[in-house]
Amino acid sequence: xxxxxxxxxxxAARRRPWMPASCFASxxxxxxxxxxxxREQPEHGLEYTITEGCSAYTDMVPAWLxxxxxxxxxxxxxxxxxxxxxxxxPDSNKLEAAWGLLVCLCQNTDLPxxxxxxTRSGGVQFEWEVGHRYFELEVVSERAAxxxxxxxxxxxxxxGDVFALEPIRVYIRKxxxxx
Amino acid sequence: xxxxxxxxxxVLYRRIPPGESWLQPPDRISSFxxxxxxxxxxxxxxxxxxxxxxxxxxxxxxxxxxxxAQATVGQxxxxxxxxxxxxxxxxxxxxxxxxPGHTEIRGPVPxxxxxxxxxxxxxxxxxxxxxxxxxx
Numbered sequence: 001x002x003x004x005x006x007x008x009x010x011x012a013a014r015r016r017p018w019m020p021a022s023c024f025a026s027x028x029x030x031x032x033x034x035x036x037x038x039r040e041q042p043e044h045g046l047e048y049t050i051t052e053g054c055s056a057y058t059d060m061v062p063a064w065l066x067x068x069x070x071x072x073x074x075x076x077x078x079x080x081x082x083x084x085x086x087x088x089x090p091d092s093n094k095l096e097a098a099w100g101l102l103v104c105l106c107q108n109t110d111l112p113x114x115x116x117x118x119t120r121s122g123g124v125q126f127e128w129e130v131g132h133r134y135f136e137l138e139v140v141s142e143r144a145a146x147x148x149x150x151x152x153x154x155x156x157x158x159x160g161d162v163f164a165l166e167p168i169r170v171y172i173r174k175x176x177x178x179x
Numbered sequence: 180x181x182x183x184x185x186x187x188x189x190v191l192y193r194r195i196p197p198g199e200s201w202l203q204p205p206d207r208i209s210s211f212x213x214x215x216x217x218x219x220x221x222x223x224x225x226x227x228x229x230x231x232x233x234x235x236x237x238x239x240x241x242x243x244x245x246x247x248a249q250a251t252v253g254q255x256x257x258x259x260x261x262x263x264x265x266x267x268x269x270x271x272x273x274x275x276x277x278x279p280g281h282t283e284i285r286g287p288v289p290x291x292x293x294x295x296x297x298x299x300x301x302x303x304x305x306x307x308x309x310x311x312x313x314x315x
Contacts, residue, residue, distance in 0.1 A: 067203075074201035083196040084242045085223055086216055116201060117211045125211050134298065136210060148210075148294045150261035157261025157295060 062106055064113035071116040072099055078118055091122035098124035098139040105165055105172075112176045130178040135171045137162065147171065185270050187253030190227035191282060192235045193304060197244030206306060208248055213284075213300035215292045221271065221283025222292060222300070229280030232307050248304035255284055258303060260295040268296060 072095060080089045105111065114126035114137075125138040132153040139145045145162040149171045162168060195212055199205040213222050225235050232247040258266045267287040275281050284300065286292050292300075 071201045071203070077200075081240070082242070083212070084194050084238075084240050084245060086219075088216070115203065115207060115209065117198075117209045118201070119211050120214055120216050125209070127209060136294070136298070138294070146294065148298060150295075150298060152261060155261065155263045159294060 060108045061103065062109075062111065062113070065103070065106065067113065068102065068116055069099075072124070075116070075118045075124065082118070083120060085120070087118070087120040088122040090118050090124070093142040094123045094139050097142045097145075098126070101137075101139060101145060101162075102126060105168060109169060111169060111172050114172075128172050128175040130175050133175040133178050135175045137168065149174070184272060185226065185252050185282065187251065187256065189252045190249050191224040191252060191255070191270065191284075192227060192230070192232055192247050192249050192307065193222070193224045194235060194238075194241055195246040195248050195306070196242055197246070199244070206246060208301055208304055208306065210294065210297040210301040212248070213292065213297040213304075214294070215290065220289045221273075221285035223273075224270075224282050224284060225280045226272075226282050234280075247307045249307045250300070250303040250305070254303045255300070258296065258299040260293075260299060266293070266296045266299055268300075 075090050076092070076095055078090055081087060082089065102114070112128060114128050117125045117127065119125050119138060119140075121140070123139045123141070125136055127134070127136045129135075132151060134148075134150045134152075136148045137145055138147070147158075147160060147162055147168060149158045150156065151174070158171075193212065195206075195208060197205065198207075202209075215222065227249070232249075235241070235247055236245055252270045255268050255270055258268050260266055269285055271283050271285050273281045273283050284292070286296055
């Protein structure tokens with residue numbers, strides 16, 4: 001087990017042993033919307049922090065979250081050069097941040113499951129794509145994520161840094177609403 | 180700046196790593212395949228006129244189970260962002276006698292491929308269905 005995988009497993013163990021979403025009890029933890037604490041850090045640019053209070057262990061997370069966890073574990077096991085073009089092995093801090101962001105994002109929502117990908121710089125990227133609409137969310141550091149939304153039919157493209165969850169949910173719902 | 184040596188109708192190949200354990204579906208092409216590592220100037224591809232798909236898959240660094248995706252030089256030079264604006268991508272030959280056919284897709288600023296450009300490349304590149312898996 002490599003370091004990234006061990007760290008990810010440690011994070012999971014610290015929170016609670018993994019259980020299928022169907023086993024989550026509603027009384028275990030209460031979800032909170034206060035998940036992102038915006039702060040200015042001049043030396044690192046604008047970053048966000050996932051605060052305490054988000055957990056996969058409520059009954060208000062989608063069932064697909066357990067599948068994503070398995071995908072994240074597989075990603076954590078990748079080694080340097082996993083793409084054959086010199087990609088970095090996934091960084092455990094970025095993996096943890098990505099997991100935390102996704103858990104917070106999907107709590108108490110019916111958001112669809114994203115495509116889950118490692119990035120070549122050791123981060124993680126979530127993508128939602130239906131027809132002409134596309135949304136990607138890339139965790140670029142422990143406390144920073146960027147997004148890209150495209151609607152090819154409407155010639156719309158929007159990019160930016162992640163500061164709050166609800167605008168991200170709006171983008172994902174736009175993608176999911178394509179018939 | 181265009182490299183006149185590489186014609187618009189030339190096909191380019193890029194390896195797509197196997198993702199059966201973490202990618203669903205495992206043969207989906209993602210924009211991450213076209214994002215730069217910080218120490219790269221451009222996205223590495225191979226010219227089909229110099230190296231065929233099997234050759235791309237048999238490179239020493241290729242990973243077993245990899246696939247090959249392809250697009251033409253002209254498609255890349257004409258690539259647009261989601262708003263329909265030109266991305267000004269170009270295809271530049273990389274002189275490397277030990278790696279014939281090696282070419283790079285570069286943005287208007289070397290070392291920078293925007294997320295928008297990576298997404299456009301994801302859309303352009305299609306799996307080369309006839310490419311044999313030389314590493315199998």
